[in-house]
Amino acid sequence: MSASQSSVPAGGSRKILVLGATSGIAEATCRLWAAQGASLFLVARNADKLAAVAADLKTRGAAYVDTAVADLDDVTQHPALLAHAINSLTGMDIAYLAHGILGDQARAEQEFATAAQILHTNFVSVVSLLTWLANFCVQRHSGVLAVISSVAGDRGRKSNYLYGSSKAGLTAFLDGLRNRVDREGVTVLNIKPGPVKTAMTASMAGSEKFADVNKVAQSIVKAIDSRADELYVPFVWGPIMFVIRHIPERIFKKLNL
Amino acid sequence: MPATAAPTAAPDRVTSEASNPADGKIPFESWGRYPRYGANIVPMHWQQDFPANIAGLHNGALPVGMGRSYGDSCLLKDGNLVVTTGMNRLLAFDPATGILTAEAGLTLAQILDFAVPRGFFLPVTPGTKYVTLGGAIANDIHGKNHHIAGTFGNHVTRFELVRSDGSRRVCSPTQDPDWFRATIGGLGLTGMITWAEIKLRPIVSRLIDYEGIQFHGIDEFLELTEQYKDVEYTVSWIDCASTGANFARGVFMAGDHAQVPGELTPSPEPKLVFPFEAPGFALNHTTVSMFNTVFFHKQLKPHVKTLQDYEPFFYPLDKVLHWNRMYGKSGLLQFQYAIPWETAREGTIRILTEVAKSGLASFLAVLKAFGDVPSPGLMSFPQPGITLALDFPIKAGLTFPLVERLADMTLDFGGRLYPAKDAAMTAAQFQAFYPQWEQLARFRDPVLTSSFWERVTGDRPVL
Numbered sequence: 001m002s003a004s005q006s007s008v009p010a011g012g013s014r015k016i017l018v019l020g021a022t023s024g025i026a027e028a029t030c031r032l033w034a035a036q037g038a039s040l041f042l043v044a045r046n047a048d049k050l051a052a053v054a055a056d057l058k059t060r061g062a063a064y065v066d067t068a069v070a071d072l073d074d075v076t077q078h079p080a081l082l083a084h085a086i087n088s089l090t091g092m093d094i095a096y097l098a099h100g101i102l103g104d105q106a107r108a109e110q111e112f113a114t115a116a117q118i119l120h121t122n123f124v125s126v127v128s129l130l131t132w133l134a135n136f137c138v139q140r141h142s143g144v145l146a147v148i149s150s151v152a153g154d155r156g157r158k159s160n161y162l163y164g165s166s167k168a169g170l171t172a173f174l175d176g177l178r179n180r181v182d183r184e185g186v187t188v189l190n191i192k193p194g195p196v197k198t199a200m201t202a203s204m205a206g207s208e209k210f211a212d213v214n215k216v217a218q219s220i221v222k223a224i225d226s227r228a229d230e231l232y233v234p235f236v237w238g239p240i241m242f243v244i245r246h247i248p249e250r251i252f253k254k255l256n257l
Numbered sequence: 258m259p260a261t262a263a264p265t266a267a268p269d270r271v272t273s274e275a276s277n278p279a280d281g282k283i284p285f286e287s288w289g290r291y292p293r294y295g296a297n298i299v300p301m302h303w304q305q306d307f308p309a310n311i312a313g314l315h316n317g318a319l320p321v322g323m324g325r326s327y328g329d330s331c332l333l334k335d336g337n338l339v340v341t342t343g344m345n346r347l348l349a350f351d352p353a354t355g356i357l358t359a360e361a362g363l364t365l366a367q368i369l370d371f372a373v374p375r376g377f378f379l380p381v382t383p384g385t386k387y388v389t390l391g392g393a394i395a396n397d398i399h400g401k402n403h404h405i406a407g408t409f410g411n412h413v414t415r416f417e418l419v420r421s422d423g424s425r426r427v428c429s430p431t432q433d434p435d436w437f438r439a440t441i442g443g444l445g446l447t448g449m450i451t452w453a454e455i456k457l458r459p460i461v462s463r464l465i466d467y468e469g470i471q472f473h474g475i476d477e478f479l480e481l482t483e484q485y486k487d488v489e490y491t492v493s494w495i496d497c498a499s500t501g502a503n504f505a506r507g508v509f510m511a512g513d514h515a516q517v518p519g520e521l522t523p524s525p526e527p528k529l530v531f532p533f534e535a536p537g538f539a540l541n542h543t544t545v546s547m548f549n550t551v552f553f554h555k556q557l558k559p560h561v562k563t564l565q566d567y568e569p570f571f572y573p574l575d576k577v578l579h580w581n582r583m584y585g586k587s588g589l590l591q592f593q594y595a596i597p598w599e600t601a602r603e604g605t606i607r608i609l610t611e612v613a614k615s616g617l618a619s620f621l622a623v624l625k626a627f628g629d630v631p632s633p634g635l636m637s638f639p640q641p642g643i644t645l646a647l648d649f650p651i652k653a654g655l656t657f658p659l660v661e662r663l664a665d666m667t668l669d670f671g672g673r674l675y676p677a678k679d680a681a682m683t684a685a686q687f688q689a690f691y692p693q694w695e696q697l698a699r700f701r702d703p704v705l706t707s708s709f710w711e712r713v714t715g716d717r718p719v720l
Contacts (some may be wrong), residue, residue, distance in 0.1 A: 015570035024302075048305050052360070189577070199343060202300040 003248075010054040013063075014038045015089040019072060019129060020099025022049040024198025025148060027056075028217035029096065034062035041085040042067045044099075063143055064089070072099050073121055075128040088150050094224060095133045097126055097147045098127040101163075102200055115162050122166035128175055134181055134188075141185035146224050148191045154241045157257040178229060187227045191220055193228065279353075285338050288581055289327035291588030291651055291680055294708060302343040304360065306453040308704075311337055317706045318421070320445045321366060322389030326396065327591040327648075328680030330444055339389055347371060348452055355457040356414065361391030361450040366575075368457075372522045377457040378514065378567075380412035384623075386572050391450040397442035398635040398678040399644075401490035401512075401571070404628030408639055410441035411457075411630060416453035418713035421704035430633070439700035442634030444676060445709060446701040464492070465512040466615065467565040469556050473506045475606050481509040482626040488613045489513050490570075492625045496549040497609055497647065498542065498618035503607050506553055507624065512570055524568055530578040536666035537585040540650045545618035551657030567651040583620075584650050590680055592660050593638075595627055596672030601643035604670030608663055612647065615659045619647035636697050638675045646678065657681055676709060686715035 020026055021042035028041060042057075044050040047069045058065045066088045070081050086092050097180055103118035111215040130145060137143030152160055154165030171190055178188035197210040204210075206247060211234045223231040232238035247255075285296055299310050299318070310316045318337040321382040325331075332338075340682065341362035348358040355377055366386040372378060383398045392398075415429040418440055428437035440447045468485075472478050478493055485491050488511045495507035574580050581589065590611070596604040605624070612619060622645065629641040649656050660681045665673060670682055672689035674682050688694055698714065 049303050052304060052346050052348070055348045059347040059350050127340040199300065202302075202343070 014093045015091050016094045016096060017041045017085050017089065017092050018098065019043045019098045020097065022046060022053050023098045023100070024192065024200060024213050025196060026096065026098035027053055028213045029220050030057050031060055032061040032217055032221050037061055037063045039064035039089055041089050043070050043072070043081065043085065043127060045069065045071050072125045072129070078128050082129065086136070090144060092136070094144045094146060097129060097145070100148065102224055103163050105160050105162055115227055118162045119166050122163065123169045126170055130173070134177055134186065137186040138181055138184045139240060144187040144189060144224055144227065146189040146191060146220070148193065149174065150190045151194050151237050151241050153192070155244055159257060188232045189228055190225055190233065191223070191233065192237065193233050261685050262667045267717045282505065285321065285324060285332065287328055287331050288325045289589045289591055289680060290581055291590060292329055292332070292708070294332050296333055296336055299337050299339045300572070301339050301341045301362065304344065307339060307419055307449040307451070308423055309578065311339065311421065311704065318704055320705070321605045322362060322392035323387050325385055325388045325392065326677040327589070328678065328709060329712065330679070330707055332708040333706065334708050336706070341389060354456060355459060355639070357457050358452060358454045359390055359655050361658070362387060364388060365390070365393065373463065374521050374523055376459055376461065376521055378460045380456055380458050381406050381409045382571055384572065384578045385575055387575060390453055394441055394450060394453060395443055395445040397634040398634060399627070399639045401625065401631070402493040403639055404491065404626055405489050407628070407630030408632050408634070410633040410637065412456050413441065414454045414456060416440070417451045417627060418448040418453055420448045421577040429447050438633065438635045439697055442632070442637040442720055443697060443700065444636070444707060444710065445561050446697065446705050448702045448705070460514045462515040462517060463521060463567050464515040464519050464564045465567055465570045466515050467510070467512045467570060470509045471553065471556070471559045472509050475505050475602055478507065478509065478624060479602065484622065485509070485511045492623060494552060495622045495624045496553055497612045497622045498546040498549045500613045504613065505606070508553065508556065512565070515564060527576055527578055529576055531580050531582045534586045535584065537587055540584060540620055542616055542618050545620050548620065567642050572584070589648050590651050590656050590660055591646065591648045591678035592663055592670045593644060593675040593678045594667040595638060595640050595642055595644045596667065596670045597640060597642040600670040604666065604672060605643050605645060608645065608666055611663060611666065615655070616718050617649050617652065617655055617659055619649055622647050625654065635693055636671050636691055640673070642672070675687050679709070682713065683712050684715055
């Protein structure tokens with residue numbers, strides 16, 4: 001499709017909106033874009049962290065960096081925030097949605113408010129953002145919507161099914177959205193990382209064996225450049241999740257996963 | 258001062274103290290892999306994380322980076338290690354002045370990846386680039402250009418120091434200069450360095466104008482040192498396994514950044530990894546003697562001149578990740594002294610004789626003349642004179658007694674040892690090497706300590 005080929009200029013001149021810019025994976029990805037000379041609009045909750053990330057990306061060579069402090073749980077703010085960001089960037093080639101929480105599974109099992117919070121941050125707020133962003137892109141027949149989901153969304157497991165179901169809902173939403181907007185020249189990339197070594201996972205057992213965040217970021221940049229639909233990263237999680245999805249339920253329900 | 262006994266135990270007993278990861282205590286290894294202690298790891302990703310990330314934790318804390326210190330100055334047995342490597346952002350760079358501001362967990366390798374393509378280089382670099390900016394300041398590290406450029410701390414213009422009470426101060430030679438001085442070479446004990454500003458130096462090429470000259474004996478080394486005193490980088494490898502006619506033979510290596518514009522590409526990632534722990538007998542007198550003979554004759558002529566990439570010139574060992582596994586599971590003991598000029602020649606000959614006599618050959622021995630640029634830190638190791646760095650495989654009953662003898666000899670010659678490379682000096686030796694230690698003790702953050710500090714001061718805060 002010629003519209004889609006021309007819609008993401010390669011290399012430096014790209015205008016990228018990053019939501020959840022202080023997340024470990026988002027920051028690592030932005031460092032690669034900054035080195036290419038991209039223009040970045042960064043959104044995160046914590047002003048101090050956001051300032052440090054912005055300074056880093058500016059120093060590494062980003063052509064332009066602007067920021068906004070926002071709590072993305074507040075969906076009523078989304079339209080104004082997105083309009084402001086796109087004004088600041090004078091357009092948008094890529095929207096990169098990286099915010100999310102792991103949540104407290106044990107607490108969520110006992111207390112609906114905790115469960116609802118996980119679903120709200122990881123699913124509802126993303127749907128709100130993507131609804132606005134998808135319509136923006138469809139009008140222009142261009143753009144990439146790159147969204148971090150998780151392998152945990154491929155099958156619910158007792159150890160993290162609230163997080164998993166928020167990501168499963170997101171995956172279904174992204175599949176449907178892609179089916180709608182692909183023909184309009186808009187790409188929807190569902191990024192499914194396995195466990196990655198970041199601040200979010202630093203306290204988890206075995207985290208020193210998790211995937212290197214810089215390698216994950218390289219794969220994400222490549223997948224966006226090639227306009228892929230789905231990315232398992234590291235790659236090995238593709239076949240692993242294929243197997244896990246195909247374990248018969250009568251066996252799966254007995255496993256400790 | 259009560260001297261604590263030198264640890265002469267067989268290493269097996271010590272390694273068993275490493276706690277089981279299942280109880281949450283992860284062994285964070287120092288580069289010598291001796292001693293090994295379990296500790297609670299507290300990751301640090303943001304400048305604001307400290308001190309909240311140690312709130313309520315008992316048994317003290319210590320900021321650590323890449324764990325490239327050889328002994329126990331980057332360890333805190335059963336305490337909390339605040340690992341700063343996740344806090345690794347660049348904050349500002351001015352190509353007009355070369356001033357770089359960065360978070361303290363950034364490594365020198367990451368600084369080079371950024372700086373070299375822009376035509377800049379570190380003002381001072383140690384023999385590995387896998388150390389953090391904060392670690393470079395806390396140990397006031399030195400490099401092959403000490404006789405021209407002084408220590409790393411000489412090129413630090415400012416940094417922020419955060420104390421466990423939450424207070425933050427920006428320190429420089431003119432702003433809170435006493436805190437600045439105590440923190441440079443302060444072994445991470447004065448507080449958490451969150452960011453620092455350093456002055457990079459311009460380069461026009463990755464290449465080094467290199468000269469390698471074989472020498473025989475300390476007098477030839479001293480002549481070469483004098484002859485090459487205007488060359489920026491000088492260092493010598495010395496064979497300490499040989500006696501007789503080959504005693505103290507070595508290769509004097511000198512280099513300047515090439516003046517002819519050349520490539521300024523970033524370095525590739527290292528691909529070689531030392532894959533397993535070598536068996537304990539792998540490094541014995543015979544294999545080390547063979548290595549030393551090969552190294553001496555590697556350059557086929559007594560004097561070579563060539564252009565060399567900066568990676569093999571500065572970081573020959575970084576090419577193989579985890580090369581310390583070569584020393585097997587018992588680890589290695591480093592020993593580095595700085596002896597002042599008045600006694601440097603005699604002291605060096607006597608210590609090399611003692612090493613050769615011991616039969617415990619040092620695999621890598623590095624000899625260098627320190628210059629007279631004053632060190633900026635209260636506890637900085639370098640002083641004008643000769644420095645010699647040795648590393649020994651840990652052999653039960655042999656290594657520790659030898660190193661203790663060498664430390665006493667160093668003291669007799671008016672020298673001192675390098676805390677970053679020590680796992681053996683006694684409290685009495687340390688306090689004689691660094692009579693100013695009590696000044697550092699007053700600047701120490703009451704919550705921060707290290708196994709090294711406890712060993713050489715007998716001081717463990719009750720927390």
